[in-house]
Amino acid sequence: MCGIIGYIGKKNAFPILLSGLKKLEYRGYDSFGFFILGKNNDFLLKKTGKISEYKNKSQKNIKGNLGIGHTRWATTGAVTDANAHPHFDCQKNIFVVHNGIIENYKKLKEKLISEGHKFSSETDSEVIAHLIEKHFQNNLEEAVRKTLKKLRGTYGIAVISKKDPEKLVAAKLGSPLLLGINHNEFLVASDPSAIVSHTRQVITLDDNEIAVISPNDFFILKEKPIEKIEWKIEEAEKKEFSHFMLKEIFEIPESIEKSIAGRIIPDKGLVKLGGLEEVLDRLKKIEKITLIGCGTAQHAAQVGEYMFEEYIGLPIKTEISSEFRYKKPILDEKTAVLAISQSGETADTLEAIKEAKRKKCLTLGIVNAVGSSIARETDAGVYNRIGPEIGVAATKSFISQLCILVLITVALGRQREMDLVTGKKILNELQKLPELAKKTLEQADKIKELAEKYSEYKNFFFLGRKYNYPIALEGALKLKEIAWKIHAEGMPAGEIKHGQLALIDENFPTVCLCPYDSVYDKMKNAIEEIKARKGLVIAITTEKNQEIKNLADDVIYIPKTLEMLTPILAAIPLHLFAAYLGLELGLDIDKPRNLAKSVTVE
Ligand code: F6R
Numbered sequence: 001m002c003g004i005i006g007y008i009g010k011k012n013a014f015p016i017l018l019s020g021l022k023k024l025e026y027r028g029y030d031s032f033g034f035f036i037l038g039k040n041n042d043f044l045l046k047k048t049g050k051i052s053e054y055k056n057k058s059q060k061n062i063k064g065n066l067g068i069g070h071t072r073w074a075t076t077g078a079v080t081d082a083n084a085h086p087h088f089d090c091q092k093n094i095f096v097v098h099n100g101i102i103e104n105y106k107k108l109k110e111k112l113i114s115e116g117h118k119f120s121s122e123t124d125s126e127v128i129a130h131l132i133e134k135h136f137q138n139n140l141e142e143a144v145r146k147t148l149k150k151l152r153g154t155y156g157i158a159v160i161s162k163k164d165p166e167k168l169v170a171a172k173l174g175s176p177l178l179l180g181i182n183h184n185e186f187l188v189a190s191d192p193s194a195i196v197s198h199t200r201q202v203i204t205l206d207d208n209e210i211a212v213i214s215p216n217d218f219f220i221l222k223e224k225p226i227e228k229i230e231w232k233i234e235e236a237e238k239k240e241f242s243h244f245m246l247k248e249i250f251e252i253p254e255s256i257e258k259s260i261a262g263r264i265i266p267d268k269g270l271v272k273l274g275g276l277e278e279v280l281d282r283l284k285k286i287e288k289i290t291l292i293g294c295g296t297a298q299h300a301a302q303v304g305e306y307m308f309e310e311y312i313g314l315p316i317k318t319e320i321s322s323e324f325r326y327k328k329p330i331l332d333e334k335t336a337v338l339a340i341s342q343s344g345e346t347a348d349t350l351e352a353i354k355e356a357k358r359k360k361c362l363t364l365g366i367v368n369a370v371g372s373s374i375a376r377e378t379d380a381g382v383y384n385r386i387g388p389e390i391g392v393a394a395t396k397s398f399i400s401q402l403c404i405l406v407l408i409t410v411a412l413g414r415q416r417e418m419d420l421v422t423g424k425k426i427l428n429e430l431q432k433l434p435e436l437a438k439k440t441l442e443q444a445d446k447i448k449e450l451a452e453k454y455s456e457y458k459n460f461f462f463l464g465r466k467y468n469y470p471i472a473l474e475g476a477l478k479l480k481e482i483a484w485k486i487h488a489e490g491m492p493a494g495e496i497k498h499g500q501l502a503l504i505d506e507n508f509p510t511v512c513l514c515p516y517d518s519v520y521d522k523m524k525n526a527i528e529e530i531k532a533r534k535g536l537v538i539a540i541t542t543e544k545n546q547e548i549k550n551l552a553d554d555v556i557y558i559p560k561t562l563e564m565l566t567p568i569l570a571a572i573p574l575h576l577f578a579a580y581l582g583l584e585l586g587l588d589i590d591k592p593r594n595l596a597k598s599v600t601v602e
Contacts, residue, residue, distance in 0.1 A: 001027045001028050001073045001099070002027055002028045002070060002071060002072050002073050002085075002098070002099040002100075002190070003021065003024025003025070003026075003027035003028060003070065003071040003099065003189075003190045003191075003194065004024075004068070004069070004070050004085075004097040004098070004099050004156055004157070004158055004177075004188070004189065004190050005017055005020045005021055005024060005068065005069045005070075005097075005158070005187065005188065005189045005190070005194050005195075006067070006068045006069075006097070006158035006160075006168050006170060006187065006188040006189070007020075007065075007066065007067055007068075007168075007185070007186075007187050008065065008066045008167075008168040008185065008186050008213050008214070008215055009065055009182070009184055009185025009186060009215055010065060010184050010185060010215065011065065011185060012062075012063060012064070012065065013036050013064055013065055013066055013067035014034065014036050014043065014059065014062040014063075014064070014067060015059070016187070016198065017034055017036075017067050017068070017069040018034075018051075018054075018056075018059075018069070019197070020069070020187070020189060020194035020195060021034075021051050021069040021070070021071050021194065022051055022052055023193040023194045024071050024189065024190055024191065024193065024194050025050065025051050025052055025071050027071060027073065027099075027190060027191075028071045028072045028073025028074075029050045029051070029052075029071060029073070030048065030049075030072055030073060030074050030079040031046070031047060031048040031049065031071075031072045031074075031079055031080075031081070031083070031084035032045075032047060032049070032050075032051040032054065032069070032070060032071045032072065032084060033045050033046040033047060033069065033070050033072075033084040033085050033086055033097075034067060034068070034069045034070075034086070035067060035068050035086040035088075035095040035160060036062055036063075036064040036066070036067035037064050037066045037067065037160055037162065037165055038062070038063055038064040039063055039064060039065075040063070041061075041063075042064070042162075043062045043064065043067075044086070044088075044092075044095070046081050046082065046084035046085070046086070047081055047084055048079050048080060048081055048084065051071050065215065066160060066165070066166075066168060067160070068086055068095060068096075068097045068158045068159075068160055068168070069097065070084070070085035070086060070097035070098075070099075072084055072085060075101055075124070076101070076105065076122065076123050076124040076125075077121060077122030077123040077124075078122065080121075080122075082120055082121045082122075083121045083122055083123050085097045085098060085123075085125060087120075087121060087123065087125050087126040087128070087129045088120075088129050089117075089129045089130050089132065089133035090116075090117055090118050090130065090133060091133065092162075093133065093136075093161055093162045093163050094129050094132045094133050094136070094159065094160070094161045094162075094163075095129070095159070095160045095161075096125065096128045096129045096132070096157055096158070096159050097157065097158050098125035098128055098155055098156070098157050099155070099156040099157075099175045099190055100153060100154035100155040100156060100157075100173075100174060100175040101124060101153045101154055102124040102125065102127060102128070102151050102152070102153045102155065103124075103152045103153035104150075104151070104152040104153065105123075105124035105125075105127045105153075108127045108131065108150060108151075109126075109127050112127060112130045112131070112134065115134070117130045117133070117134070124153075127151075128147060128151070128155070128157060128159075131146075131147040131150055131151075132144055132147050132159065132161070134147075135147055136161065136163065138163075138164070139164060140159065140161045140163075140164040140167050140169050140212075141167070141169050141210060141212045141221065143161075144157075144159055144169045144171060144210060145210060145221065145223060148171055148173070148210070148223060149223075151173075153174075154173055154174030154175045155171065155172065155173055155174070155175055156170075156171075156172040156175035156176060156177040156190055157170065157171050157172070158170045158188050166214050166215065167212065167213065167214055168186070168188065168213045169210065169211070169212055169213070170188040170205070170210070170211045170213065171205070171209065171210040171211070171223075172205045172206075172207060172209065173207045173208060174207060175190070176190055176191060176204075177189075177190065177204075177205045178190075178191065178192060178195065178202045178203070178204055178205065179202060179203045179205060179211050179213070179218065179220075180192075180195035180198060180199045180201065180202050181199060181201045181202065181203065181218075182198055182199040182201070184215065184216065185198070185215070186213045186215075186218055187199070188211065188213070203220070205220070206222075208222060208223040209221065209222050209223070210222075210223060232387070235387040235388055236387075236388050236390060242583075243391065243579070243583075243589050243590050244389075244390040244391035244590045245391035245392075245393055245395060245482070245575075245579050245589045245590055246579055246589075247391075248389055248390070248391050248395045248396045249395045249396065249441070249572065249575050249576055249579060250441060250444075251386075251387075251396050252395070252396050252399050252437050252441070252572060253433075253434040253435070253437040253438045253441070254434070255384075255386040255387075255396040255397075255399060255400050256399060256400065256403050256433045256434045256437055256568075257434045258384075258385045258386050258387075258400075259384055259385060259386060259400040259403040259404055259407075260403055260407065260430060260431065261385075263407055264407070264427050264430070264431065266424065266427055266428065266431070267424075268420070268423075269410070269414065269420045269421070269422070269423025269424035269425075269426075269427060270410070270411075270414055270423065271407045271408075271410045271411040271414070271427070273382050273407060273408070273411055275380055275381050275382045275383065276364070276380050276381070276382065276408075276411065278380055279362060279364070279379055279380040280415075282362050283336065283362070283412060283415065284415050285334060286314065286334055286335065286336045286362060287314065287315075287334040287335070288314055288315040288316070288317070288334065288335050288336075289308055289312070289314055289315075289316050289317075289335070289336045289337075289338060290316075290317045290318070290319055290324075290329065290331070290335060290336070290337045290338070290356075290361075291304045291305055291308075291316070291317070291318045291319070291337075291338045291340065292318070292319050292320070292321045292324050292337060292338070292339050292340070292349060292352050292353075293320075293321060293339065293340035293341060293346075293349060294320065294321050294322065294341075294346050294348050294349055294599065295394070295477065296342075296393075296394035296397075296398045296474060296477065296478075297340040297341050297342060297346070297349070297394065297397075297398075297401060298318070298320050298321070298340070299398070299470040299471070299473050299474040299477070300340050300366075300398055300401035300402055300405065300470075301318045301319075301338075301340050302318050302469070302470035302473070303402055303405065303467060303470045303471070303567045304316075304318070304338070304340075304402075304405040304408075304409075305317070305318040306466060306467050306470075306564070307405055307406060307409040307467075307564050308405075308408075308409055308412070310564065311409045311410075311413040311418055311422070311426075311564075312409060312412045312413050312416060312418075313413075313416055313417050314412075314416075319352075320348075321339070321346065321348040321349040321351070321352040322348040322352075324352040324355065325351055325352050325354075325355040329355075329359075331356060331359040331360075331361050332359065332360060332361070333360040333361065333362070335356075335359075335361045335362070336361060336362040336363075336364055337352075337353065337356035337361045337362070337363050337364070338364045338365070338366065338408070339352065339353050339363065339364070339365045339366070339367075339374055339378060340365075340366045340401050341365065341366070341367055341368075341372075341374050342367070342368045342369070342384070342389055342394050342397035342401075343368070343369050343372060343597065343598040343599075344365070344367040344368065344369040344372025344373060344374040344375050345369070345372050345373050345374065345598045345599075346374070346598070346599050347599065348599070349374060350373050350374055350377060353365075353374060353377050353378060354377065357377075362379055362380075363377070363378040363379045363380075364378055364379065364380055364381050364382075365377075365378035365380075365381030365382070366381060366382050366384065366401050366404050366405070366408075367381055367382075367383060367384065368383065368384040368385075368386060368389065368397050368400070370383060382404050382407070382408070384397060384400040384401065384404065386400045389597075390590070390597075391589070391590045392481075392590060392591055392592055392595050392596065392597045393478060393481055393482055393575070393578070393579075393589070393592070395575045398474065398571060398575075399437070399568055399571060399572070402567060402568045402571075403430065403433070403568065406426065406430050406564065406565065406568075407430075409426070409564075410423050410426055410427060425562070426562065426564070426565075429561055429562045429565055430565065432561070433561070433565060433568060433569070436558075436559040436561060436569055437568070437569065437572060439559050440558050440559065440569050440572045440573065441572060441576075443556055443557065443573065444576055446556065447556060447573050447576045447577050447580060448576075448580045450538060450554055450556070450577065450580075451577055451580030451581040451583075451584050452580075452584055453554075454509055454536075454538070454581070455581055455584040455585060457486070457507065457508070457509050457536075458485075458486060458487060458507075459486070459487050459488070459489075459503070459507075459508050460476065460479060460486060460487070460488040460489075460508075460509050460510065460511060461476075461488070461489055461490075461491070461496070461500065461503075461504075461508065461509075461510040461511070462475040462476040462479075462488060462489070462490040462491075462510070462511045462513070462574070463490075463491060463492070463493040463496065463510055463511070463512050463513065463523070463526055464490075464492070464493060464512075464513035464523075464570075465492055465493045465494060465513075465519040465522055465523055465526075466517065466518065466519045466563075467517065467563060467564060467566055467567045468513035468515065468517075468566060468567055468570055469491075469492045469493075470567065471513055471567045471570050471571050471574065472490035472491060472492070472493075472511070472513055473490035473491075474490070474571055474574065475488070475490060475511055475513075475571075475574035475577070475578070476488035476489055476490030477490070478574060478575055478577075478578035479574075479577070479578045479581065481578070481592050481595065482578040482579060482581070482582040482587070482589050482592055483578055483581035483582040483584075483585050483587060484582075484587065484592055484593050485585050485587070486581065486585075493512070493522065493523055493526040494522065494526075496526060496529070496530075497529060501529065501530075501533065504530055504533040504534075504535040505533065505534055505535065506534045506535070506536065508535055508536070509535070509536040509537070509538060509553075510530050510535055510536070510537055510538070511537075511538045511539075511540070511574070511577070512526065512527050512530075512537055512538070512539045512540070512552070513540050513570050514527065514539050514540065514541045514548055515540070515541055515542045515558060515563075515566040515569075515570060516541070516542040516545065516560065517563040517566055518563060524547070524548070524551070527539065527548070527551050527552060528551065531551060531552075536553045537551070537552040537553050537554075538552065538553065538554045538555075538556070539551070539552035539554070539555050539556070540555075540556050540557075540558060540570050540573055540574070541555060541556075541557065541558070542557065542558060542559075542560050543557040543558065543559055543560060544557070545557070556573045558570055558572075558573070
């Protein structure tokens with residue numbers, strides 16, 4: 001914590017900086033300093049002690065309309081006059097005040113010293129002045145821009161250069177900074193208390209913004225951070241697989257690992273999602289959540305609804321993106337709208353986010369494609385980090401979306417009522433999923449045989465309840481999409497007796513999702529109802545379950561896991577079933593008829 005202030009205008013800067021800095025003293029009070037670019041003489045002061053106790057008898061002689069000030073709370077370097085800010089370059093042309101920590105300062109300092117720079121303090125902050133000196137040609141903001149690219153850590157800075165004297169440059173990343181605007185004068189400060197006596201008109205600078213301020217005007221440069229594409233070239237190749245869809249299904253265990261890696265603090269039952277950190281406080285105040293998406297992503301949203309409702313304790317809604325914006329949904333700043341999209345370019349979802357923003361909601365995303373429109377449009381979000389998905393059907397991205405929804409459930413649940421034991425248990429089981437997914441995939445040959453066996457049938461039902469109801473929808477969608485000569489319908493198992501049962505006979509197979517969970521008995525009833533009408537049943541159930549094996553015509557087993565995680569495992573055989581059935585029917589499973597990977601039209 002430190003406080004910084006800067007002034008540029010027509011008035012004498014020193015008294016304004018002095019009174020402003022006194023207001024910032026709570027941010028640090030072991031030393032302080034000023035630099036005033038004078039009309040005749042400059043004034044530089046770096047001093048240990050409290051700004052509130054500072055008395056300057058010859059204040060009247062300090063004259064200049066441009067200056068910066070700092071009050072320090074020491075981090076790097078002892079409390080000495082030399083370590084107080086402002087810091088300057090070798091030629092004493094550039095003066096900088098800094099709030100934050102430059103994590104890579106040692107390396108930068110060593111390099112600058114080897115290039116001949118002379119340092120006069122032990123601080124991390126001084127490297128900023130020397131880097132600006134190094135990059136300075138004739139324009140201060142350009143030198144600052146180049147300097148900021150080299151820094152790792154956090155900063156709020158204000159900079160003055162004698163060589164570009166009509167300018168104050170300020171920038172921030174992770175440390176607060178405001179620009180105060182008044183008639184013919186501007187101030188920058190770490191918080192409003194320092195400037196409110198001069199102006200109430202402020203612009204809060206965002207991370208990576210650089211304010212370039214002259215006595216009469218200002219402009220703000222946005223420095224876009226460079227994002228790294230983590231994909232490797234091999235990830236966009238089929239390798240030993242005949243189709244991307246198969247390759248991507250077999251990549252699921254690895255995708256689960258990538259989705260959760262580094263995001264779990266197991267002993268604390270906590271989750272660390274860097275992309276949500278900036279909005280954590282706002283998330284605490286959220287009173288309801290709406291999840292949106294299209295197609296498979298919307299099925300992920302529906303599973304998320306069950307997870308969030310059970311563990312976060314807020315009203316949760318799921319909407320289809322393309323319906324959401326035309327429904328006049330009741331939303332406000334206490335609503336978070338979480339958009340799920342692999343491509344990050346789905347037009348319906350993008351437009352829905354814009355609608356949510358117009359209604360002042362907090363917008364969040366779960367997105368795979370780094371830097372995509374949805375990633376940029378949302379206030380915050382979590383990347384899937386699973387590499388490219390090339391098959392048109394969403395497979396590994398769906399599983400990854402579910403895993404991230406589990407992480408968000410714990411992140412938000414632990415902010416509210418979820419206890420340590422529950423948090424730990426969910427995360428512990430989540431970490432086992434890569435292995436359990438591998439085990440599920442070991443049944444690929446069996447699933448292939450079933451695809452052959454059932455390839456003559458023209459219609460399928462997919463039934464599930466609770467967490468696996470959206471998986472029934474997903475199984476049906478995948479079959480229609482990939483083995484498009486077949487018609488399929490997914491529905492909640494409790495519904496069939498209200499109509500659909502009329503269709504069941506020996507020519508109408510049903511895939512029943514029936515793991516051991518809180519609705520197991522109800523699902524068993526549905527299977528019995530179908531069998532009583534001579535319907536064929538393929539059941540997905542928990543390993544070793546003999547009861548369902550005896551009831552159903554065919555069984556695919558998934559390993560035992562927590563109820564909320566069963567959809568993650570249950571979806572895998574359904575994706576494989578669709579892929580093998582599509583191949584059995586001689587179809588191109590990577591490029592199903594009439595479809596495209598990224599749907600950028602409404
Ligand atoms: C189905 C499928 C689609 C997408 C949907 C949303 O297998 O891939 O239903 O899930 O078009 O796409 P994204 O996730 O890119 O927004």
